[in-house]
Amino acid sequence: MIHTLQNLVRSTDARMAQFYLSLRQERDGLLIFLFHCIFRDEAEINRNLLDPLDRITVDHLRKLIEYYLEHGYTFVGPDHLLHGLPRKGKFAMLTFDDGYYNNTLALPLLEQYKVPAIFFIATNYILQQKSYWWDALWRVRKAQGASDKLINRDTLSYKDRRNSEIEQSLIERFGADVLKPHGDIDRPMNADELRDFANQPYVYLGNHTADHAILTNYAQREVRREVENCQRVLTEITSQTPTAIAYCNGNFNKDVIATCRAAGLKLGFTIRPRKNVLPLTADNGDLMRLNRFVPHTESPIAQQCRTYRSDIQFYSPLRAAYLKLARGQNA
Numbered sequence: 001m002i003h004t005l006q007n008l009v010r011s012t013d014a015r016m017a018q019f020y021l022s023l024r025q026e027r028d029g030l031l032i033f034l035f036h037c038i039f040r041d042e043a044e045i046n047r048n049l050l051d052p053l054d055r056i057t058v059d060h061l062r063k064l065i066e067y068y069l070e071h072g073y074t075f076v077g078p079d080h081l082l083h084g085l086p087r088k089g090k091f092a093m094l095t096f097d098d099g100y101y102n103n104t105l106a107l108p109l110l111e112q113y114k115v116p117a118i119f120f121i122a123t124n125y126i127l128q129q130k131s132y133w134w135d136a137l138w139r140v141r142k143a144q145g146a147s148d149k150l151i152n153r154d155t156l157s158y159k160d161r162r163n164s165e166i167e168q169s170l171i172e173r174f175g176a177d178v179l180k181p182h183g184d185i186d187r188p189m190n191a192d193e194l195r196d197f198a199n200q201p202y203v204y205l206g207n208h209t210a211d212h213a214i215l216t217n218y219a220q221r222e223v224r225r226e227v228e229n230c231q232r233v234l235t236e237i238t239s240q241t242p243t244a245i246a247y248c249n250g251n252f253n254k255d256v257i258a259t260c261r262a263a264g265l266k267l268g269f270t271i272r273p274r275k276n277v278l279p280l281t282a283d284n285g286d287l288m289r290l291n292r293f294v295p296h297t298e299s300p301i302a303q304q305c306r307t308y309r310s311d312i313q314f315y316s317p318l319r320a321a322y323l324k325l326a327r328g329q330n331a
C-alpha cells in the first residue's frame with residue numbers, strides 16, 4: 001500500500017518535472033545524492049548476499065554523473081561547501097554511506113569525470129570486519145524464502161534499537177556466524193584499504209558514527225561517544241579528520257546536531273529528498289541539515305535525474321508527513 005502510494009507520488013512528480021522543465025529553467029541549487037552499496041551488474045544483485053537497497057550499479061552511477069554534467073551542473077566536495085556556495089549556480093554532490101568495499105567500484109568514474117565524492121564510514125564495521133546487520137538479516141531471510149516485503153518489515157522493526165541490541169538479536173535468532181561477511185561483495189573496507197582509499201584523488205571521508213548508530217535511539221552521552229569515536233578512528237587510520245557526518249537512517253534532532261558541532265563537525269547530511277537552496281554559507285544553519293536524494297532503480301535514472309531538478313515535488317513533503325505521523329520522526 002505504502003509502496004504503491006510512493007510510486008504514484010513519484011510518477012506524478014516525474015510528469016510534473018517534464019512539464020515544468022519544458023516551460024522554464026530550474027532554480028539554482030545543490031542536489032546531493034546518496035548511494036550505499038554499488039554493484040558491478042544485475043547478476044551480482046541476484047546473488048542475494050546483501051540487501052540490495054537501491055539496486056544501484058556502476059552503470060547507473062555513470063549515467064547520473066553524465067546527466068548532470070551534460071545539464072551544466074558542477075560537482076562539488078565538502079571543501080566547497082565549507083567555503084560556501086554562491087547564490088547562483090547549479091551544483092551536484094555524490095555521497096556514499098556505510099563504508100562498503102564495493103564503493104571502490106566508483107573510483108574509476110570519479111577519476112574519469114573528475115568529480116569528488118564523500119564516503120561516510122561506520123568505523124566499528126571497518127575495525128571488526130563484520131557484515132552490516134541489514135545485509136545479514138537480508139541474506140538469512142532470503143535463504144529461508146522470505147519475501148522482500150517481509151524482510152523489509154523485519155528490517156524496519158529494528159530501527160528503533162541501538163546497534164548492539166540489533167546485532168545481539170540477530171545472533172540469537174540466526175546463530176553466531178550471522179554477521180560474517182561473504183566476500184568483497186558485502187564486506188566493509190578494512191583499515192589498510194580505507195587508508196589507501198582516503199588518499200585517492202576525489203575521495204573525501206565522513207563520519208557515520210562508530211556503530212552505525214541511529215542517534216535518536218541513544219542517550220546524549222552515547223551520541224557523543226559514537227560521534228567522537230568515529231572521528232578519532234578515522235583520524236588515526238587516515239591522518240585526516242572529517243568535517244561532515246551523515247546521520248544514520250537520516251535520524252537527527254537539535255541535540256544530535258549540537259553534539260556533532262561540539263565534536264568539530266560542520267556539515268550534516270540527512271535523507272530528506274529535496275533540493276538545497278542557495279546560497280549556502282558557513283554561518284548558515286542549513287549546513288547541518290543538508291538534503292539528499294536517494295536514486296533508485298524503480299524508474300529510469302534519466303527520468304529521476306530530471307525530476308530532482310524540478311522545483312515542484314510532492315514526494316518530499318508527503319514523506320516527511322508520513323514519517324512524522326507513523327513513526328514520530330522528524331525528517
Ligand SMILES: [Zn+2]
Nearest residue numbers: 097098248249
Ligand atoms: Zn548508513
